[in-house]
Amino acid sequence: AQSVSQHNHHVILSEAASLELGCNYSYGGTVNLFWYVQYPGQHLQLLLKYFSGDPLVKGIKGFEAEFIKSKFSFNLRKPSVQWSDTAEYFCALSTTGGFKTIFGAGTRLFVKA
Amino acid sequence: DTAVSQTPKYLVTQMGNDKSIKCEQNLGHDTMYWYKQDSKKFLKIMFSYNNKELIINETVPNRFSPKSPDKAHLNLHINSLELGDSAVYFCxxxxxxxxxxxxxxxTRLSIL
Structure with a gap:
């Protein structure tokens, strides 16, 4: 069965610090990977997605993620965070032909102004 | 134009009551889902419909019954509400x- 693990449950950073949120998945076949963000009191929004091709994916708001197949990882990065990046971040996986998206437990990011 | 809209946004009710949450999407999508997000923000899929047919039914009590009258709508009806049903439900x-x-x-559901 597929699974998604996010190692950091809570991350606190100061503005301008660099961010890396870990995401590992478990599945032996072809995967589609996503990062979603949920701002306080809001719904989930797509940050970026990886289907195939260049393993370095750029998303909105300066976020990027790198797919490393050998490590089953899809870590999210941002070189310089802002206070407005305070949110919950979810890594997710789906498989081709499957209708289920598996979400990680989420990482709560708090950015200090 | 709101792409996926659900009503109501807040639902406060007593244990034992029956309630419904409605969901509509105007994106022309074939697949719709219901998720439950608990107080720790954990997001768990409950149901998925593709072209009005149920394709995913996770271990959800049968007090929860989804209904998809057409591809653009997926409603969730909950019978005999319990305290543990308190959560945010996302379509x-x-x-x-x-x-x-x-x-x-x-939809933030609070059971008193």
């Missing part, structure tokens, strides 16, 4: 099995 839709999902604003 979502996607254009295919491996496509990103578009989420509604959520």
């Amino acid at each position: 979502a839709s996607s254009g295919g099995s491996n496509q990103p999902q578009h989420f509604g604003d959520g």
Whole structure:
């Protein structure tokens, strides 16, 4: 069965610090990977997605993620965070032909102004 | 234009009552979902419909019954509400099995 693990449950950073949120998945076949963000009191929004091709994916708001197949990882990065990046971040996986998206437990990011 | 809209946004009710949450999407998507997000923000899929047919039914008590009158709507009816049902329920839709999902604003259900 597929699974998604996010190692950091809570991350606190100061503005301008660099961010890396870990995401590992478990599945032996072809995967589609996503990062979603949920701002306080809001719904989930797509940050970026990886289907195939260049393993370095750029998303909105300066976020990027790198797919490393050998490590089953899809870590999210941002070189310089802002206070407005305070949110919950979810890594997710789906498989081709499957209708289920598996979400990680989420990482709560708090950015200090 | 709101892509995925769900009503109501807040629902406060007593244990034992029956309530419904409605969801509509105007994206032309074939697949719709219901998720439950608990107080720790953990997001768990409950149901998924593709072209009005139920394709995912996770271990959810049978007090929860989804209904999809057409591709654009997926409603959730809950019977005999219990304290543990308190959560935020999100509706979502996607254009295919491996496509990103578009989420509604959520319905915060509080059981007194």
